[in-house]
Amino acid sequence: METTTVGEGVGEKKPKGEQESPPMWTVWTAGSYAVVMLLIGLPLWWKTTAVQRVPLPYSDMASLRGHLESSFLIKIPVHLVGFAKVSPNDDNKFHNIEGHSFSISYAQTSSLEMDAIYKSSNLYDVDKEMCKLAKKNSNSSAHPVTIYYVGRSDLLIEYGQKVIFGNCKSLYYISNSSKIRFDTVWNVLRKIAGFGQIDGGWELTDPNNPRSSSVKESLQLPLSSGYNILLSLLVPEPEVLESKWEIEPAVTDFLNPMLKKISAFAEFSVRSQVLSYIRLNVYPKWNADKNYHEIPYEQLPLVINPVESKLTSFVSQNPVLNFLTYTAPCNKVPLQILENDGTPLASNAFLVPQWGGIFIYNPPCTTGENSTELKIHQVSTEHVMSVVISQFRSLIGLPEKSSIDVLDFRGSALRDWEVDMLIRRRLTKLIVTAANTLHSLGQLLDEITNIVVTEEVGDQVEKSVAAIKAAIEEASQGNLEAAQGHAIEAFKSSEIAFHHPKNLKQLYFPDDQKYAIYIPLFLPVGIPVLLSLRGIFQRLLTIWKSAHQLKPKTD
Amino acid sequence: MFKSTVSWSFAIAAVILLNDGLIGTSHSFNFDASNHTNNWAVLVDTSRFWFNYRHVANVLSIYRSVKRLGIPDSQIILMVADDMACNPRNPTPATVFNNANQNIDVYGDDVEVDYRGYEVTVENFVRLLTGRVAPDTPRSKRLLSDERSNILIYMTGHGGDGFLKFQDSEEITNVELADAFEQMWQKKKYNEIFFMVDTCQAASMYDKFYSPNILAVASSLVGEDSLSHHVDSSIGVYIIDRYTYYALEFLEKVQPDSDKTMGQFLGVCPKWACISTVGVRKDLFGRDPAQVRITDFFGSVRKIRTTKHVFNITNLSL
Numbered sequence: 001m002e003t004t005t006v007g008e009g010v011g012e013k014k015p016k017g018e019q020e021s022p023p024m025w026t027v028w029t030a031g032s033y034a035v036v037m038l039l040i041g042l043p044l045w046w047k048t049t050a051v052q053r054v055p056l057p058y059s060d061m062a063s064l065r066g067h068l069e070s071s072f073l074i075k076i077p078v079h080l081v082g083f084a085k086v087s088p089n090d091d092n093k094f095h096n097i098e099g100h101s102f103s104i105s106y107a108q109t110s111s112l113e114m115d116a117i118y119k120s121s122n123l124y125d126v127d128k129e130m131c132k133l134a135k136k137n138s139n140s141s142a143h144p145v146t147i148y149y150v151g152r153s154d155l156l157i158e159y160g161q162k163v164i165f166g167n168c169k170s171l172y173y174i175s176n177s178s179k180i181r182f183d184t185v186w187n188v189l190r191k192i193a194g195f196g197q198i199d200g201g202w203e204l205t206d207p208n209n210p211r212s213s214s215v216k217e218s219l220q221l222p223l224s225s226g227y228n229i230l231l232s233l234l235v236p237e238p239e240v241l242e243s244k245w246e247i248e249p250a251v252t253d254f255l256n257p258m259l260k261k262i263s264a265f266a267e268f269s270v271r272s273q274v275l276s277y278i279r280l281n282v283y284p285k286w287n288a289d290k291n292y293h294e295i296p297y298e299q300l301p302l303v304i305n306p307v308e309s310k311l312t313s314f315v316s317q318n319p320v321l322n323f324l325t326y327t328a329p330c331n332k333v334p335l336q337i338l339e340n341d342g343t344p345l346a347s348n349a350f351l352v353p354q355w356g357g358i359f360i361y362n363p364p365c366t367t368g369e370n371s372t373e374l375k376i377h378q379v380s381t382e383h384v385m386s387v388v389i390s391q392f393r394s395l396i397g398l399p400e401k402s403s404i405d406v407l408d409f410r411g412s413a414l415r416d417w418e419v420d421m422l423i424r425r426r427l428t429k430l431i432v433t434a435a436n437t438l439h440s441l442g443q444l445l446d447e448i449t450n451i452v453v454t455e456e457v458g459d460q461v462e463k464s465v466a467a468i469k470a471a472i473e474e475a476s477q478g479n480l481e482a483a484q485g486h487a488i489e490a491f492k493s494s495e496i497a498f499h500h501p502k503n504l505k506q507l508y509f510p511d512d513q514k515y516a517i518y519i520p521l522f523l524p525v526g527i528p529v530l531l532s533l534r535g536i537f538q539r540l541l542t543i544w545k546s547a548h549q550l551k552p553k554t555d
Numbered sequence: 556m557f558k559s560t561v562s563w564s565f566a567i568a569a570v571i572l573l574n575d576g577l578i579g580t581s582h583s584f585n586f587d588a589s590n591h592t593n594n595w596a597v598l599v600d601t602s603r604f605w606f607n608y609r610h611v612a613n614v615l616s617i618y619r620s621v622k623r624l625g626i627p628d629s630q631i632i633l634m635v636a637d638d639m640a641c642n643p644r645n646p647t648p649a650t651v652f653n654n655a656n657q658n659i660d661v662y663g664d665d666v667e668v669d670y671r672g673y674e675v676t677v678e679n680f681v682r683l684l685t686g687r688v689a690p691d692t693p694r695s696k697r698l699l700s701d702e703r704s705n706i707l708i709y710m711t712g713h714g715g716d717g718f719l720k721f722q723d724s725e726e727i728t729n730v731e732l733a734d735a736f737e738q739m740w741q742k743k744k745y746n747e748i749f750f751m752v753d754t755c756q757a758a759s760m761y762d763k764f765y766s767p768n769i770l771a772v773a774s775s776l777v778g779e780d781s782l783s784h785h786v787d788s789s790i791g792v793y794i795i796d797r798y799t800y801y802a803l804e805f806l807e808k809v810q811p812d813s814d815k816t817m818g819q820f821l822g823v824c825p826k827w828a829c830i831s832t833v834g835v836r837k838d839l840f841g842r843d844p845a846q847v848r849i850t851d852f853f854g855s856v857r858k859i860r861t862t863k864h865v866f867n868i869t870n871l872s873l
Contacts, residue, residue: 222701254868301857302811305627317694339861349862354592357862386868400864413866440741448734498742499686504678508730510717 027539030532037529051450051506054458060465061442064435068472072431073101074424075478076192082109082149083173083180097186099428100193103478104185109149117150123164123172126150127407131168145192145417147171149178163188165406168416194421220397222354223433225488226267226318229255230356231388232311233274233379236329242376243327243363247272250381254389254413261414262396264484265426269318280326280358281306284335290344292336293328295360300337300350303358321395322356323388325379330365349387357391359384389413396422423484430487431471434464437494450506457500464493589847591746592703594855596621596631597683601675601712601721603637608792609783611639612653613711613753613799615661620806621707625855632683632698634670636712636722646789653795653803655787669696677727685738702743707751707852711799714754716777717762733763740766747840749817749852753798755780758834770840772821774798775831782830797829811854818845 073096080086085106094102109117116129134143147163150172161175163184171188173180221227231251235243251270259268281303284293311322328335337345337360351357361384363377394400398418409415438461445451467490474483509517598621600614618633640649640662651662670679682688683698700706712719718726739745750771752760757773764771774781774796783793784800795803801824809815821835821844837844 297861300859302625304857305625305855308627308629337861345861345863347862347865349865350859351862352857352859355857359862382868386866387862389868390862390865394860394862400862409866437742440743444738444741447737501682501687501689503685503687504681505731505734508728508734510728 022539027536030529031536033529034533034536037525051452053445053453054455056442056445056453056458056461057465058442058446061438061461064465064468065432065439068432068435072428072472072475073099074427074475074480074483075101075103076189076424077103077105077144077478078189078192079105079107079144079146080149080180080185081107081113081146082151083147083178086180086182086185093182093186094189097189098193098195100189100424101476102189105144113148117148118152123150123155123159123174124407124410126172127166127168127170128410130166130170131411134168134170143169145169145171145420147173147180147188149180150174151176151178159405162405165191165415165417167407167410167412169420171417192417192421194425220353221266221321221395222319223429223491224266224319225492226269228316228318228320229259229268229270229392230311230320230322231270231272231384232322232324233272234278234280234307234324234326235274235276236279236327238276240330240375241327241363241365243379244274244376245325245379245381245384247381247384250385254385255392258389258392258413261412262419262422264481265396265419265422269316275310278307278310279329284332287336290336292334292344293332294344295335295337297338297340297342304352304355319354320356321392323391324356324358325361325384325387326358327361327363327377327379330363333365334362335360347387347390349391351391351394353395356395357387359387359391397425398422420480423480427471427475427480427484427487430484430491431468434468434487434490434494437498438464438468441494441498448505450508451503452506454500454502457497457503460493460497460500464490464497467493589705589747589842589851590703591705591851592858593700593705594626594630594707594852595698595700595704596626596707596709597634597698598631599634599675599680599708599710599712600636601634601710601719603672603722605639605642605644606792607637607712608639608651608790609794609796610711611635611637612651612661612794613796614709615651615666616653616795616799616803617709617751618666619659619661619663620803620809621853624806624809624850624853625811625857626853627855628667629695630855631667632669632696633667634675634680635668636672636675638672644791652787652790653800655785655794657787657789667695673722675722677721677725677731680721680727681731681735684735686742686744698744700744703746704744705747705749705852706745707749709751709753710760711753711796714752714756714760716756717759719752719754719760729760729763732760733765736764736769737766740768747851751802753781753796757781758836761834761836764836764839767839768841769836770817770844771836773834773836774824774829776834779831798824798831798833801828806853809849809853811850813848813850815849816845817847817849817852818843820849 083106086104094104112133113130116133117126120126120129130148134146137143146169148170152174153176155174156176159174162173164172164174166172171192173184231247233243233245233247235241251272255270259270262268282295282299284295287294307324308322311320311324335348337348337350339345347359348361349357349359361379363379390400393413398414406415441461445453467486471483471486471490474486596618598614598618600610602610614633614635618631621631622628639645640651647657649662650660653659653661670683683696686698688697698706710719712721714720717730718728719732720726736748739748745768747768747770750761750764750769751773752771753774754760756775756777756779758776761769761771761773762777775798782797784795784797786792787794802820805815805820805823821833821837824833826832
């Protein structure tokens with residue numbers, strides 16, 4: 001019988017030290033694994049897990065803000081009529097007054113203008129005629145601010161030698177000589193730019209830094225492209241005295257023309273409502289001497305919060321300006337608001353900056369009537385409108401009492417040069433805010449590298465940057481309307497870019513969690529591949545060595 | 556340098572203000588004048604389930620205090636993760652109490668919850684803070700604060716070292732919260748923030764803040780648990796947490812014209828009462844809390860101006 005010893009004859013056993021190398025195709029297989037994993041897999045994983053970020057013009061975003069601070073100037077053309085040239089005749093002196101550059105042009109007084117100035121009885125008529133002439137000559141928005149020389153001794157006696165602002169875009173220099181001094185012109189230009197207007201102790205713009213946002217700035221309207229105006233009539237006891245109002249004709253006659261005039265500033269929409277059974281949160285005291293119920297000044301700030309929840313509607317994204325008219329209940333008539341010092345406030349109205357205004361209206365409650373008929377009272381809408389218009393002017397940032405010499409209002413509650421001033425201010429604010437937003441966005445994306453940047457956001461940023469540049473260009477040429485259009489676009493685009501819902505940061509994972517996720521995925525495949533690389537390398541080395549050894553030595 | 560210029564200019568402004576028709580000045584000049592013009596509050600309860608009744612009671616109690624002191628509903632964002640008032644286990648439906656003697660129903664009939672139930676998620680919270688809400692979000696669900704807003708942010712729920720649990724299924728980490736505040740700062744959405752957090756290991760939540768003007772207080776330090784206060788046997792669960800209970804005790808004595816300071820509020824709930832140590836972070840806050848009024852964050856400022864000049868409307872109709 002043949003016995004086979006275990007371990008012998010199982011296969012050819014090569015002596016130690018000379019093992020049969022695995023076939024070449026194993027090398028290729030292992031190599032292909034390594035190639036696929038390292039050259040295709042790793043980069044693919046890296047790319048697909050990277051945060052998607054569309055390239056943005058970061059340098060523009062960072063530099064626009066600084067550029068604005070240093071070199072943004074709005075050009076205001078000013079026309080002097082009837083004057084000899086101002087000396088020193090140096091246009092550079094008017095180049096940068098508080099962020100505005102003025103270009104002065106001169107002309108002789110035309111015959112029509114002469115008629116207007118010298119044949120009118122008083123300054124109001126002069127102004128009226130001038131405004132009519134200006135409207136006829138050119139379309140009023142492109143018409144520059146004009147200073148007329150008024151050499152009338154009667155007006156000189158009435159007003160003194162000074163520059164008086166009219167109701168449209170005309171200013172009148174009343175003097176006995178047509179030579180106007182340089183510093184007079186300089187002061188007037190500064191006032192046209194909007195400085196030097198003081199409203200009850202507040203300088204409306206900080207002269208040291210016209211671009212800063214101070215607390216006083218924040219007392220003006222919040223920045224938005226549109227606002228809703230809500231006129232509310234509050235009737236606390238409709239069963240005793242029902243108040244009604246015909247507000248629509250009043251709005252059409254008085255408010256709408258005003259809103260149309262500042263349509264370049266922002267869009268306004270007007271609504272009205274009547275609310276019944278709402279009381280104001282006031283506790284008036286009966287003042288026997290003066291015969292009224294007085295509301296002390298300290299109670300006024302607490303009035304708004306309880307009533308606000310019943311007022312605002314949340315349909316629109318635009319901020320709301322509320323104008324409330326509260327008809328005092330008959331047992332508290334007459335209701336009188338007191339000033340800080342205890343004196344009665346003539347207007348019986350107060351406003352809350354950025355929110356709106358409240359007006360307390362005392363209806364005629366006839367006492368001692370036994371009639372069971374429902375009494376209906378028509379609220380005097382003229383009275384309401386006069387308060388609303390005054391408060392509206394304050395809310396948009398125009399002073400109640402100008403400290404500059406200005407003619408009283410005729411024909412419109414907004415003077416043309418005031419509208420220009422508002423638009424200029426709004427333009428500056430929009431551009432500065434847009435630049436700040438872009439700057440912040442750039443910084444944010446730098447700091448937090450996990451935030452996604454989609455294409456839409458990239459588009460909006462590009463649009464905003466282009467619009468800011470266009471607005472700066474137009475403003476420096478003096479085209480106010482075009483500049484304002486670009487500024488609004490820049491503002492809207494920057495807000496969309498910053499607040500885009502897709503800009504969310506990816507979730508934060510601490511490092512140990514990241515390892516815990518990737519190790520079970522990569523290591524089981526990775527370790528064998530990497531180790532086999534070692535084998536492949538050794539094999540290739542042997543082949544290379546043997547190729548070199550077998551090479552015949554040439555003598 | 557900036558701080559001293561600001562305080563000087565406001566000291567001068569305060570003198571002018573007194574002659575002017577603007578209210579909001581302090582009666583004594585010991586207070587560091589603030590430069591905010593409106594107040595907001597974001598109150599968040601992150602826990603659901605009946606046994607977390609106390610978290611809902613916590614947040615509703617703070618809601619009541621803040622409303623009483625003057626912040627209107629339109630400026631309060633209230634996020635409540637579960638409905639306790641109408642929970643089938645509630646023995647007195649439509650009510651939520653924060654005290655066993657049941658003398659205040661903090662739910663009431665005029666509560667306005669902006670984010671409710673499953674809407675209270677980490678994503679919605681971060682979107683709310685950073686303003687990146689979907690375009691169809693109603694106004695009442697947006698935080699429309701601006702550069703001059705002081706915001707009170709109160710969060711309560713279950714937490715751990717570096718995270719806060721939302722809805723029992725997800726967490727917000729302190730890094731994400733710090734980044735959200737930084738985004739708010741970059742977009743100038745706040746003037747100052749007062750951050751209150753009542754959870755276990757709450758101090759870890761404010762550890763990673765790096766944006767300026769934030770004052771933070773936490774009910775416990777890292778490694779400590781915040782404990783609840785007492786059980787109401789008729790309801791059957793703990794109904795209020797210790798830190799919030801003592802905070803409310805303090806706030807109940809505050810009136811809208813109160814002179815109490817934030818420094819006093821930060822010292823509420825000493826260790827013998829709270830058992831956990833209250834943590835405070837004030838290095839990012841520009842002013843000294845002992846000189847800041849409590850109504851700067853818990854109340855609401857309304858500056859008014861009387862209308863002195865009214866138009867003669869006949870002049871306008873031409």
